[in-house]
Amino acid sequence: MKKVSELVKFLKDPHAKKVQNYKERYQELDDLSHVAAEIGDAAAYKSLEAEMREVFFDYLTAVVVDSIYRLVPHVLIIWIISLKWPYITVPFVDWQVSILGVYLSAYLLFHAGKWLEKPIKSKLLKLGLVNFARASEVTK
The missing domain is CATH 1.10.287 (Helix Hairpins)
Structure with a gap:
């Protein structure tokens, strides 16, 4: 292992x-x-x-x-x-976008989300809207 x-x-x-x-x-x-x-x-x-x-x-x-x-x-x-899919059609606007553009956009959005995750969680905790606790901590 x-x-x-x-x-x-x-x-x-x-x-x-x-x-x-x-x-x-x-x-x-x-x-x-x-x-x-x-x-x-x-x-x-x-x-x-x-x-x-x-x-x-x-x-x-x-x-x-x-x-x-x-x-x-x-x-x-x-x-x-x-x-398999050289182009992807965007619904509602009927645009065809290259898979390269879709992949790069998804990659950048994923990393932007990871970057923004901590500040958003801290703001929500300060406002008391959401309590982020692990399941193992709640059961104790």
Whole structure:
């Protein structure tokens, strides 16, 4: 079960460890370059800045590859859906919309809803309109 969990984590975010290592290494080099600048060691500062550039570009590469890995499942889903339904007809106005537009709109609405969920819940709780409690908490 633990191996399955590790596999799911890897498939969800395959470059998380690399990105985190690059961030930590970059922060470490940045701190060292500040120390080198404070003590006035120009050679060490130049060396650290050159290494920082290399680490930064490695970090950017890992982020871009990670972004591509996150994008590929969405492209595959759109492709599979578009094989069956290339267009969707909007009721009442009789417009035909591409499946790409529908998918992107649904994706953006989903994430906007997740982003707005916490502020809306807190406003409703302040007004006393809704009590959000887990079923396990209510039965106790």
